[in-house]
Amino acid sequence: MSSLKNYAALIKEKGGKVVVDEAPIEESLKDNEVLIKVESVALNPIDIYTQRHGAFIKQYPSTTGYDLAGVVVKLGPNLDESFLRQNIKVGDRVTAFPPQFVTGENRHAAFQKYSTVWAHATSKVPDNVNAESASTVAICVATAAAGLFDSNHLNIKRPDPKTKGHY
Secondary structure (H helix, E strand, O other): OOOOOEEEEEEOOOOOOEEEEEEOOOOOOOOOEEEEEEEEEOOOHHHHHHHHHOOOOOOOOEOOOOOEEEEEEEEOOOOOHHHHHOOOOOOOEEEEOOOHHHHOOHHHOOOEOEEEEEHHHEEEOOOOOOHHHHOOOHHHHHHHHHHHHOOOOOOOOOOOOOOOOOO
16 A cells, blocks of 8 residues: 555546546556656646647546646656666755656656656656746657757757767
């Protein structure tokens, strides 16, 4: 039995109201996953679209949200090299872009007390940045990266993490 208690903002049906209820928490993490105690969630236009139209929802009830900041509670096995370079530890403050829109799993959403995210979509937050500000960063970085490096957009060569870069 988990020692952590989780609550989530749940959508029980397409177009339904959001209700806060107790939600399961998966403490056994998979490769490259990080468990975060959520301190702040930023609102994004896709959040209301998801609620009203069911975008990215694979099953109901569903928890959504794509922008968060919080504190690392647990690190999973086989963490991504880019995550390891940041030297993030349990207790560190981070911002993250939860992958719920890819996986469809509620544990990968932001609107809850505990969220499981991919390590490579997690960054350490400096001490002088509060959780509310930090929660707005992750999806912006992901959007910018898609515009720069995706083959359907600018298709710029990705930086090599082993070098200082070309730019």
